[in-house]
Amino acid sequence: xxAPGQISAAERSGAEIARLAELVRGAGSVVALTxxxxxxxxxxxxFRSPGTGLWLNVNPMEVAxxxxxxxxxxxxxxxxxxxxxxxxxxxxxxAHEALAELxxxxxxxxxxxxxxxxxxxxxxxxxxxxxxxxxxxxRCLRCPCEIALDEVRARLAAAADGVxxxxxxxxxxxxxxxxxxELLNRAALDRASSLCEQADLLICVGSSLEVHPVAALPGLxxxxxxxxxxxxQGPTPLDAVAEVRLYGDVVGELTQLLRALGL
Ligand code: ZN
Numbered sequence: 001x002x003a004p005g006q007i008s009a010a011e012r013s014g015a016e017i018a019r020l021a022e023l024v025r026g027a028g029s030v031v032a033l034t035x036x037x038x039x040x041x042x043x044x045x046x047f048r049s050p051g052t053g054l055w056l057n058v059n060p061m062e063v064a065x066x067x068x069x070x071x072x073x074x075x076x077x078x079x080x081x082x083x084x085x086x087x088x089x090x091x092x093x094x095a096h097e098a099l100a101e102l103x104x105x106x107x108x109x110x111x112x113x114x115x116x117x118x119x120x121x122x123x124x125x126x127x128x129x130x131x132x133x134x135x136x137x138x139r140c141l142r143c144p145c146e147i148a149l150d151e152v153r154a155r156l157a158a159a160a161d162g163v164x165x166x167x168x169x170x171x172x173x174x175x176x177x178x179x180x181x182e183l184l185n186r187a188a189l190d191r192a193s194s195l196c197e198q199a200d201l202l203i204c205v206g207s208s209l210e211v212h213p214v215a216a217l218p219g220l221x222x223x224x225x226x227x228x229x230x231x232x233q234g235p236t237p238l239d240a241v242a243e244v245r246l247y248g249d250v251v252g253e254l255t256q257l258l259r260a261l262g263l
């Protein structure tokens with residue numbers, strides 16, 4: 001309980017939600033930028049939280065690196081194959097659904113995500129920019145082919161060494177995600193930048209806003225006169241300039257936002 005004269009955490013959070021709803025109502029263009037934190041309630045660990053799930057005893061910067069893929073595809077896929085398997089039964093949560101609902105209601109123009117887990121599209125988001133790619137397809141680095149997830153899983157399961165391969169040249173397939181050591185997809189980044197420049201409000205959900213170049217996107221919104229809201233656990237470099245700061249109970253906060261908007 002808060003002492004008399006003090007504002008309780010719930011009251012403060014309620015005031016921030018009300019402010020966020022007001023910004024959404026007043027904005028011509030609203031865009032969301034999401035990171036690992038929005039998928040944590042779906043049971044996908046944030047690899048920056050040490051000692052969680054798949055990433056236990058694994059340095060993702062090493063194993064999910066493009067050099068690791070080229071150096072030892074068997075080792076790479078022994079890790080990535082587990083990741084594909086663990087994402088199979090994962091479901092979008094109410095935070096993903098809330099963003100899809102905002103879009104259907106005409107209150108959100110697009111979702112830009114750092115996540116590769118496909119949960120936004122499965123929740124129904126239509127305007128989606130996956131700046132780190134996704135697991136939806138894998139490809140051969142030599143042949144012009146894209147192989148859908150189900151087929152990759154089938155080849156993964158059938159391969160004696162656990163490496164899904166190209167049907168034409170037998171080279172290992174590479175997941176359609178941006179690995180460490182790889183450049184982001186230029187077209188996706190350009191689209192994300194243009195959305196952020198045009199946004200009157202950028203709602204950052206579950207991202208620490210530390211990984212470049214995505215970390216620079218909120219600055220584009222601010223430089224163009226837009227506002228930034230941050231719904232994220234832990235500090236971010238933009239906390240001091242955020243119009244709204246909520247602490248990353250992403251399901252609770254986005255559900256309350258929908259309610260405040262009468263959705
Ligand atoms: Zn090939």
